[in-house]
Amino acid sequence: MRVLVLGGDGYLGWPTSMHFAARGHEVMAVDNYLRRRIAQETGSEPLFPTPNLQDRATFYRQAGGRSIEVRIGDCADYRFLARVFADFKPDVAIHYAEQPSAPYSMIAYDEAWLTLHNNLTATFNVIWATMEHAPDCHIVKLGTMGEYGTPNIDIEEGWIDIEHKGRKDRFLFPRAAGSLYHTTKVLDTDLLWFYVRVHGLRVTDLMQGPVYGLSTPESDRDGRLLPNFHYDDIFGTVVNRFLVQAVAGVPLTVYGKGGQTRGYLNLLDTLQCIELAASSPAQRGELRIFNQFTETFTVNQLAEHVQIAGRAMHLAVTVQNLANPRKEREEHYYNPAHKGLAELGLEPHPMTTGILTAMLGQVIAHRDRIDARKILPRVRWS
Amino acid sequence: MRVLVLGGDGYLGWPTSMHFAARGHEVMAVDNYLRRRIAQETGSEPLFPTPNLQDRATFYRQAGGRSIEVRIGDCADYRFLARVFADFKPDVAIHYAEQPSAPYSMIAYDEAWLTLHNNLTATFNVIWATMEHAPDCHIVKLGTMGEYGTPNIDIEEGWIDIEHKGRKDRFLFPRAAGSLYHTTKVLDTDLLWFYVRVHGLRVTDLMQGPVYGLSTPESDRDGRLLPNFHYDDIFGTVVNRFLVQAVAGVPLTVYGKGGQTRGYLNLLDTLQCIELAASSPAQRGELRIFNQFTETFTVNQLAEHVQIAGRAMHLAVTVQNLANPRKEREEHYYNPAHKGLAELGLEPHPMTTGILTAMLGQVIAHRDRIDARKILPRVRWS
Numbered sequence: 001m002r003v004l005v006l007g008g009d010g011y012l013g014w015p016t017s018m019h020f021a022a023r024g025h026e027v028m029a030v031d032n033y034l035r036r037r038i039a040q041e042t043g044s045e046p047l048f049p050t051p052n053l054q055d056r057a058t059f060y061r062q063a064g065g066r067s068i069e070v071r072i073g074d075c076a077d078y079r080f081l082a083r084v085f086a087d088f089k090p091d092v093a094i095h096y097a098e099q100p101s102a103p104y105s106m107i108a109y110d111e112a113w114l115t116l117h118n119n120l121t122a123t124f125n126v127i128w129a130t131m132e133h134a135p136d137c138h139i140v141k142l143g144t145m146g147e148y149g150t151p152n153i154d155i156e157e158g159w160i161d162i163e164h165k166g167r168k169d170r171f172l173f174p175r176a177a178g179s180l181y182h183t184t185k186v187l188d189t190d191l192l193w194f195y196v197r198v199h200g201l202r203v204t205d206l207m208q209g210p211v212y213g214l215s216t217p218e219s220d221r222d223g224r225l226l227p228n229f230h231y232d233d234i235f236g237t238v239v240n241r242f243l244v245q246a247v248a249g250v251p252l253t254v255y256g257k258g259g260q261t262r263g264y265l266n267l268l269d270t271l272q273c274i275e276l277a278a279s280s281p282a283q284r285g286e287l288r289i290f291n292q293f294t295e296t297f298t299v300n301q302l303a304e305h306v307q308i309a310g311r312a313m314h315l316a317v318t319v320q321n322l323a324n325p326r327k328e329r330e331e332h333y334y335n336p337a338h339k340g341l342a343e344l345g346l347e348p349h350p351m352t353t354g355i356l357t358a359m360l361g362q363v364i365a366h367r368d369r370i371d372a373r374k375i376l377p378r379v380r381w382s
Numbered sequence: 383m384r385v386l387v388l389g390g391d392g393y394l395g396w397p398t399s400m401h402f403a404a405r406g407h408e409v410m411a412v413d414n415y416l417r418r419r420i421a422q423e424t425g426s427e428p429l430f431p432t433p434n435l436q437d438r439a440t441f442y443r444q445a446g447g448r449s450i451e452v453r454i455g456d457c458a459d460y461r462f463l464a465r466v467f468a469d470f471k472p473d474v475a476i477h478y479a480e481q482p483s484a485p486y487s488m489i490a491y492d493e494a495w496l497t498l499h500n501n502l503t504a505t506f507n508v509i510w511a512t513m514e515h516a517p518d519c520h521i522v523k524l525g526t527m528g529e530y531g532t533p534n535i536d537i538e539e540g541w542i543d544i545e546h547k548g549r550k551d552r553f554l555f556p557r558a559a560g561s562l563y564h565t566t567k568v569l570d571t572d573l574l575w576f577y578v579r580v581h582g583l584r585v586t587d588l589m590q591g592p593v594y595g596l597s598t599p600e601s602d603r604d605g606r607l608l609p610n611f612h613y614d615d616i617f618g619t620v621v622n623r624f625l626v627q628a629v630a631g632v633p634l635t636v637y638g639k640g641g642q643t644r645g646y647l648n649l650l651d652t653l654q655c656i657e658l659a660a661s662s663p664a665q666r667g668e669l670r671i672f673n674q675f676t677e678t679f680t681v682n683q684l685a686e687h688v689q690i691a692g693r694a695m696h697l698a699v700t701v702q703n704l705a706n707p708r709k710e711r712e713e714h715y716y717n718p719a720h721k722g723l724a725e726l727g728l729e730p731h732p733m734t735t736g737i738l739t740a741m742l743g744q745v746i747a748h749r750d751r752i753d754a755r756k757i758l759p760r761v762r763w764s
Contacts, residue, residue: 078491078495109460109510109514112506112510113460113503113506116502116506116573117499117503120498120502120569121495121499124494124495124498128491128494132491151551151553152549152550152551153544153545153546153547153549153550153551154546154547154549160544160546162535162542162544162556163535164535164536164542165535165536167534167535167536167715168534168535169533169534169535171533171556171558172556172558174544174553174554174556175572176553176554176575176576176579177576180576183572183573183576186572187502187569187572187573190557190565190568190569190572191498191565191569193558194558194559194562194565197558197709198709198763198764199764327579327580333549381580382580382581
């Protein structure tokens with residue numbers, strides 16, 4: 001397959017690029033370093049520096065990996081993206097090219113506008129570049145479980161059959177996201193669904209939960225091939241923040257009551273899911289949606305997991321409840337379906353103490369670089 | 383009230399500006415002439431020219447009307463719009479400032495991008511200008527019945543209670559629009575709903591059907607105060623096209639089977655609805671949605687209405703079925719609720735033969751200006 005990875009420099013984009021290259025596919029990775037720029041501007045640099053994308057591709061080859069073609073440019077620039085599609089003629093376009101931080105999108109007007117403009121325009125351009133230059137290309141779009149919010153009914157996989165006053169129809173599952181970033185992914189889904197209906201695109205929209213993990217067979221070849229590890233309040237997920245707090249000897253900061261439940265998955269499982277989706281493409285005119293996570297945890301449960309792993313590493317880990325900077329339910333019903341990817345063959349890697357202690361080990365190796373000022377919330381939702 | 387009309391030069395914006403001014407409210411009308419520019423670029427000029435917005439305000443005062451303040455500028459430019467809100471401090475912002483043509487949005491990349499960018503950014507800017515400069519301002523947003531598409535269940539007013547596997551919640555009614563233009567209004571609703579939830583805005587989102595009519599008490603003071611009358615395939619509604627075809631002596635062009643059913647309303651009823659919504663604002667943190675139409679017709683029924691009115695004017699009116707340039711169901715279930723505005727006091731003006739013959743009379747007065755090349759579909763959905 002000719003695999004185009006948009007956002008190829010990202011936490012998921014880079015391991016995805018190596019994963020497909022290792023399996024013999026022709027891979028092109030595209031990025032404009034937007035996340036690197038924002039991380040620098042907001043003082044949210046990762047725990048350890050990662051080489052730029054060109055260098056990563058070089059180091060990967062030097063470590064015995066296969067060739068990954070790199071293009072640096074902006075997916076929100078249609079002339080650039082159209083040329084990428086026209087030149088590379090992808091069979092599958094894996095679209096990660098979005099501003100991925102919820103707190104960043106909630107800072108103020110400029111950050112919100114950048115997020116809306118960048119994410120919508122990138123998705124719009126992927127749609128049009130596909131229609132104009134690779135009409136049979138399968139778009140694999142990374143959405144988020146956050147699109148659904150926390151409704152009081154079971155969350156189905158993207159769609160819901162509604163019976164209303166004696167009549168029936170099938171609709172996109174209702175969405176109500178908790179940040180502007182998550183809302184841009186709702187808009188992406190609406191946009192994709194429109195062009196799927198009218199122009200017969202083939203699209204898989206993956207509603208993914210927060211991903212954790214650093215180790216993959218490819219990234220383990222050379223320390224310089226590791227994914228980005230952000231632990232700050234802007235780009236860091238709750239798992240990364242907790243791991244770094246455990247190593248730094250500061251309390252794990254639970255926002256509010258800590259009953260917020262989400263679906264999580266290991267980086268290895270993201271790679272499996274993307275490969276499974278790419279290997280059995282959606283039909284023309286189909287918007288196929290999968291919920292992409294393997295386990296649900298409350299924030300309190302995550303804190304407990306990290307405490308147990310910390311104890312195994314002889315770290316004294318305490319927990320502190322902070323006033324919640326976000327506007328979200330801290331106790332809620334949460335029962336999302338996630339059968340589709342399992343049916344395609346996903347074999348989950350659950351969050352074991354072993355996986356967490358391995359990650360703690362990687363953090364300990366860089367403990368002198370931890371900047372405790374980055375961890376506490378700097379952005380409030382109001 | 384201090385009434386801000388965004389898109390004040392439009393078919394609805396200008397009569398709305400006069401309507402509120404006539405009732406003693408302070409009115410500011412804002413426009414950037416985008417629709418005039420697109421109409422010129424696509425050869426879609428209205429049947430008769432209308433003066434620019436500054437001149438219209440002047441002629442209105444000369445005809446005994448009250449003062450309407452005019453600002454020319456782009457709502458998608460936040461510095462401009464923020465200054466408008468900071469200076470005028472509106473109590474209500476009536477937001478018509480969007481590219482309103484479905485066929486235009488389906489021409490090609492550039493037209494689609496302009497529609498997406500203009501409509502989303504204008505709505506985003508209205509939200510932020512309200513939050514930053516007039517937080518108690520009531521946003522009255524013009525949505526469209528087209529957001530819902532043609533589902534196989536009854537269309538409720540914006541919201542639906544869903545019972546699913548024994549649990550219940552209330553959601554935005556599912557949306558699946560038939561053009562990119564209509565889809566941008568779906569995205570607008572998603573965006574407004576997000577900021578209502580998180581920042582407690584007060585918003586009324588009016589899901590309006592196609593509007594017909596030229597005559598209002600204020601526009602009747604002087605021919606130069608008439609609203610724009612577009613009859614082409616880009617900006618003209620089906621009613622206007624049929625009226626012009628009847629006068630031109632060419633067959634009424636019914637797309638496909640003509641079973642497409644929509645909710646319509648008279649311009650006088652739009653003015654009533656906007657005034658009713660503005661007079662009883664939504665609460666803080668409320669996204670109030672009304673379906674704004676008074677009657678439903680199939681395209682075939684409209685053609686029949688126009689034939690009857692034509693006969694009364696001694697016009698020989700025939701009908702011709704064209705291959706449908708749009709992708710839409712030509713026979714479908716359609717039962718949308720529209721109780722909310724009636725409960726607020728709306729007194730509908732149904733589509734009578736008298737109203738259609740009056741419109742035919744206005745078209746006849748400009749029959750030498752009819753350009754038959756403008757009427758046939760120039761844009762196809764695929």
